[in-house]
Amino acid sequence: GQQVMQIPQYQHVQEGEDFTTYCNSSTTLSNIQWYKQRPGGHPVFLIQLVKSGEVKKQKRLTFQFGEAKKNSSLHITATQTTDVGTYFCAGQDNAGNNRKLIWGLGTSLAVNP
Amino acid sequence: NAGVTQTPKFQVLKTGQSMTLQCAQDMNHEYMSWYRQDPGMGLRLIHYSVGAGITDQGEVPNGYNVSRSTTEDFPLRLLSAAPSQTSVYFCASSYYVNTEAFFGQGTRLTVV
16 A cells, blocks of 8 residues: 655754654655644644655755655754654655545654753 | 634543544635544544545544534544544644645543
């Protein structure tokens, strides 16, 4: 079935270090979204990528969508304690049942001050 | 502008009891969905709706029912609660499946 694998599952960094999480889909995606969930909170939308090879930046966050539209990454430069949380990717399948999102299991980021 | 309102925030049920988790949105979104979140399992889709009168099953629908009689409301019914349904439940809404989703605050459900 359709799957989105997200790695790593956990990441522990020192404040100021960089962080990257990766999503890999078994099928081509029409678009991919990224969400952040703070501990005890609900997922909050960060960004959506639609075009092959697309790169978008939000301050210290850089999002990429692969050329084949099967993988995506989120990179955080110089992490801060406010970056703590779980980051999820969610893709819409380009074929089959495209009326639901396929979610990765998330990457939990811990930042040591 | 309330966004997505989920009630209750916490609930304890006894095995076999039934209950309804309420979800309402005031953004005129067509697409609504219910997820459950368990440690290490991410967000798993229970049911979703692409518009009033239309619902469909997600990946873990057993034990849950939904209805969408209006655009605003998308209640989730637990028919006969089981301990395996202990989880955090999130309702989400968006204009379409591929647009920004807004999540409710979540319902933490414990079945004893």
